[in-house]
Amino acid sequence: MQNTINNSMQQASQNITALPGYSEDVSIWHHMSEALHQSLYRVLTLLIAVLPGILAFFVALLVFATFGVLISWALRRCLSWAKFNVRIAQKSGTDWAPSSSPTEIVARASFWICVLLGLVIGVSAFDTSYATGAPLPISLLPYLIHAVGAALLLIAGVVVARFLARSVLISAVNAQLQYARILSLGVKWLVLVLTAAMVLDHLQVGGNIVELAFGILFGGIVLTLALAVGLGSRDLVSRSLESHVEHSGEQTHIPDEAPTASRQIRHF
């Protein structure tokens, strides 16, 4: 009886699979599920390969930050005991504010050096674990170094831009130039555009397009300024040259046989 039931069920399944539409649907679904399983497996594998590196990065950063706190505390205590501020003040003849005293500067510098060291070691540990564990032979460390360099470049450019803008603003105001603020903004944006071009070039983003665009923009600005200065100071230059010629003419001895008719020197 049971054999009869089994035989009838097998015959029924054979009859179903023998139908062409049904077999294609099952095979498509099977392939799709297999593909999804494989991709999920690859993602999980990659994640498992990267996680130790990320963990190592944070552990290194945390450990060195803790070292930095301890070292800065120890330095602060030692330098305060040795009266470092007083010695420096006596030597330099200046009085220091409490927040910017030499002891405080040394302590903060030591802390941030430790943090930076932890960052470097953490990135190298992450890069090592990532490169060995991942199937792709791509190293993240060089790009991270470029990114850090680009960030430093950006910070330096912003600082320089703000300093130059402030210098130009104060000088222009003291020189009673009505367009002082416009001049200051122009200088600031010139430096920022230069900085942005350098950062993009450092990150190797955009390629020749960035270089060409920056060259055209900067060259156009410089040409405009040169034309403005040249055309605007034309009268001033001619007056200065004429006064120079007159002055040199007074110093040289003109012979008596020179004609009495004066000759007007024209430079433009």
Added chain:
Amino acid sequence: MVHREFLLCVPNYPGSHKRPVQPHAEASAAAAASFKSPRMAERLAGVAEPISAANQTEALLWPVNEAVAAGFVTDEVDVGSRAMPQPSDPDINSILALITGSLFADIEAKAALWQRPRRPPLVRRPMVEVDQSDGTADVARMVAVFQLANANLQEIWSLVLPPNSLLALRRCSTLDTAAFRMPDDLWARIVYDFLIAYRLRTINRGHLLGALIPLYLAWVAGHINVMASGTPAERHIEVVAAAFESDKPYLVARWRWPDRFNS
């Protein structure tokens, strides 16, 4: 440029002689040496040596401060008017920045001295007024510089001055040239705030001194207007000195506890 020269004298030492002193390292040492006062000469020479060795050409006002710091008796005696030769490059901005920088640096170096309680000032002899040049032509230019700075340097001034000082400056900028005057207590407060910013290095020191120039020109414009109204110049200067003296506790408090005012 007409000015009155002052003397350093050491009346307690026999044979002391009065000579004008020029604010220069070598000249002051030589002038002091011409005094019959070896103590003063040695003191000034000792102070001048590290200044010259460090090539600090911006140190100009230290002889008078050094005499006061050393406890020598100083007095001001009128020796008459004298026309000084003009500098080769009469750039008022660079001259003001140089003198202000020298003054601020010397104040910072002698902070331990001026924060002590002081003896009451000596009775000053009445001074002979010197004929001042007619500065009415410059007042309009000075006021214009101040108004331009008030429109453009608010961001920089706000890093140094408190809001009430900025508001007072905005009120001053609305005054016309003939009635322009900067209140004496406001000027004293501005100088003290800039001195604190110089010490704390709130902004670059060159920028700080440059931002002070329009404010100084505004005070000078007000001073000229005060003289034009009939008030003697020396009397107005005494009033300004009294304003500085009365506001000194503010300077001492901010010097000793700078973070308290920033919290």
